[in-house]
Amino acid sequence: MPLPFADVNIGLDKLNQVVGGKYRNTDTNGNAIVVEGISKRFRIPKEKKLTVFEHLVGLLGSGAASYDDFLALQDVSFTVKHGETFGVIGPNGCGKSTLLKVLAGVLYPDRGSVKINGKIAPFLELGVGFQPELSARDNVYLYGAIMGLTHKDVDQRYDEIMDFSELKRFENMKLRNFSSGMYVRLAFATAIQTNPDVMLVDEVLSVGDESFQKKCGEKIDEIRKAGKTILLVSHSLATVSKLCSRCLLMNHGGMVALGETEEVLADYERMRAASK
Amino acid sequence: MWIVEYRELIKILTISDLKVKYQSSVLGFAWSLLNPLLMMLVLYLVFNNVFKNNQNHFALYLLIGIISWRFLSIGTSASMMAIVGKPSLVTKIYIPRQVLVMSTVLSSFISSILEFLVLVPLLIILGAGVSPYILIFPLIHIIYFMIVYGISLILAALYVYYRDLNQIWDVLIQIGFFLSPIVYPLTTVPPQYLMYYMLNPITALMQMYRDVLLYHQPPALADVALTLAAALILMAAGTLVFKRLERRFAEEI
Structure with a gap:
């Protein structure tokens, strides 16, 4: 039997096999998400160098570093069990979104490892890659392809997507004539059809009108009850306390509290009171 | 494997890239064919009259060089x-992220095939004719694709x-144009430099294209070996560099 987390201290090369979309079927000891000590450092250049010429000139200058470091994530570790809905909260700029991007595979962590068991659907932003000049129908196929679906997959789910988004009448209309509400409805309806095991959600629940929000909420509830794992990043403490069993509170890129939602929310209140 | 998994996205991106390329002007597709033909005409007038050479079918020789160079x-x-x-x-x-590179290379690859297709009737009209060796063309073009993909x-x-x-x-690219046998026959290269000159895999590729399209003979095995080796090395190097630099794409873009 393998030791739990036997390969925690893996090198960068190994790590990159794990991060970067190859999450499927990685050994996570029955957990859906295992995050081990990830850190992410951003470089904030003092002056932006974008050309070979500027880099050459930079070499001739003083030896001082031409950028400042900004630690967006500091040694963050947590696990999310299968079927759990896990919340991540914290003030603006605490590293929530960076964490989500690392989980999605968009950013590479400088240290630590991320393992996700199962197919992930990152809902960082809805409608990525939508093209205004194409019809709604073509965009559904395009967006499906971006989410890794084949043409046949989308064929099978097309009617359901149009039903859910209530946009059947507009399927041949160019997307640029859509209202922002219709746009988001189409994106959500398509994205939800990827049938993910793990969903990464970044505040997309607050889209569309009230009735559609309710519908999305119900759909996510349905997914939750079907035993899928959801990681939710949100500012809305009400949503978090309603949906999540456990929570992570972050501040300045580090972990402040991790545990039962109620306790973590209480910690958050105290933290906010203290900072005032 | 990402190619299989994201084949639908590769297909959609390639097609939309081609649509943009060919729909943005009135003449669209015609332009992409006129361009190499006009260029051939100019270079033919200059290099056939100013510099005397005894290359057979010099117009076709030029055109094959130009079209194959355009893909790169x-x-x-x-x-x-x-x-x-x-x-x-x-x-x-x-x-x-390789999906994005793959689809743009594929789009240029398809354009290049279309340009070669237009070359075929010209081969017949200008009296060079075609032979069964033309069937080797896809193989050469796939090797070329791998080279362009690796560099890309x-x-x-x-x-x-x-x-x-x-x-x-x-x-x-400008320098490469004149370092490859496009506008002059290989015989004009001084013999003492020929060894270095032949190291350019594009030279070998052009030789192969001319073998099967113009001279009606099989390509030299040495050329096949050299280009195939170059293709594999460039693909491996490209993947390695890409994987390494990809880590901070999202921050730098």
Whole structure:
């Protein structure tokens, strides 16, 4: 039997096999998400160098570093069990979104490892890659392809997507004539059809009108009850306390509290009171 | 494997790239054929009259050189922008980023095939004819595709960090045009330099294209071996560089 987390201290090369979309079927000891000590450092250049010429000139200058470091994530570790809905909260700029991007595979962590068991659907932003000049129908196929679906997959789910988004009448209309509400409805309806095991959600629940929000909420509830794992990043403490069993509170890129939602929310209140 | 998994996305991106290329002007597709033909005409007038040469079917010789060169120059220049040109697909969602490079190279690859297709009737009209050796053409073109794809991976990844790379590459492509046997026959190369000259895999590729299309003979095995080796090395190097530089794409773009 393998030791739990036997390969925690893996090198960068190994790590990159794990991060970067190859999450499927990685050994996570029955957990859906295992995050081990990830850190992410951003470089904030003092002056932006974008050309070979500027880099050459930079070499001739003083030896001082031409950028400042900004630690967006500091040694963050947590696990999310299968079927759990896990919340991540914290003030603006605490590293929530960076964490989500690392989980999605968009950013590479400088240290630590991320393992996700199962197919992930990152809902960082809805409608990525939508093209205004194409019809709604073509965009559904395009967006499906971006989410890794084949043409046949989308064929099978097309009617359901149009039903859910209530946009059947507009399927041949160019997307640029859509209202922002219709746009988001189409994106959500398509994205939800990827049938993910793990969903990464970044505040997309607050889209569309009230009735559609309710519908999305119900759909996510349905997914939750079907035993899928959801990681939710949100500012809305009400949503978090309603949906999540456990929570992570972050501040300045580090972990402040991790545990039962109620306790973590209480910690958050105290933290906010203290900072005032 | 990402190619299989994301084949639908590769297909859609390639087709939309081709649509943009051919729908943006009235003449559309015709332009992409007129361009090499006009260029051939100019170069023919200059190099056939000013510099005397005894190359048979010099017009066709030129045209094969020009069309095959266009795949490299257009393919790499377009693919260089593949990552930077689609920032939302890099920063807002995870897809294997090679998909973006692959689809732009594929789009240039298809354009190149169309250009070669127009060459076939010209071979007949201008009296060179065609032979069964033309069936080897797809094989050569696939090797060429691998070479262009490998170079494109490196350029697309570097361009994210160095935005004046396109200027440098333009110059290199210009130099390459004259370092490859496009406008002059291979026999004009001084023998003492010929060994170094032949190291350029594009030279060997052009030899192969001319063998099967113009001279009606099988390509030399040495040429096949050299280009295939170059293709594999460039693909491996490209993948390696791309994988390494990909880590900070989302931050730098």
